[in-house]
Amino acid sequence: MKDFNALNHIFEEALLKEINQHGTEISFMADDIITDYQDQIKGVPIILDGAIKVMREDFNDGEMIMYFLTKYDTCALTLQCCMSKAKSEVKAVAETNGKLIMVPISFVQEWMKKYETWRNYIIKNYDKRLKEMLNTIDSIAFMKLDQRLLHYLNEKVYVNESKSLDITHQKIAEDLNTSRVVISRLLKTLENKGIIKQERSIIKLM
């Protein structure tokens, strides 16, 4: 059997066996597009390693980050799409290199009936995603951009497991759907406050 170590604690034997049998292990590299808008959903991913950024596209041209998926997460929206056989409403881009298991839709539904641990896993993930969404909504609706930026940076530190972020002001602006100049200015003030340090294409959280 493959190395699903940590999954052993979550799922029972029989289910692990089925995952092993029917799931496809897929490796991805940073910046790979995992799922694009309008893509037909083929299965539900379980992240084994690395992180994935889930984005939402706006009516005109803006894109914005919704949340990150990390180890042992699955994507609630994908589930939702599966059930209704809909096309993807979001774009998923690899944040880091990593691995995931893709489980075909048919099994996802079957396992809901067969395995208690699977149901729990799915429900817990729904819960987690919803909470993150609320956070994100709060940060858009109520927080000033500087707080939102900090929130973003902290999330990024968490999913990359590094205090040193390799990213340009432009990329950040795209993720937050704002302009580069604004980000540059905010980062400058954060730097002056000693919250971060900057080098070219690098931001270090203190």
Next chain:
DNA sequence: ACATTAATTGTGT
């Protein structure tokens, strides 16, 4: 090693 270009960041209006 040097010049040229492109990419990234800083600042003023």
Next chain:
DNA sequence: ACACAATTAATGT
């Protein structure tokens, strides 16, 4: 938001 200056990295000769 826009324009431009300043700085740094990448590439070719």
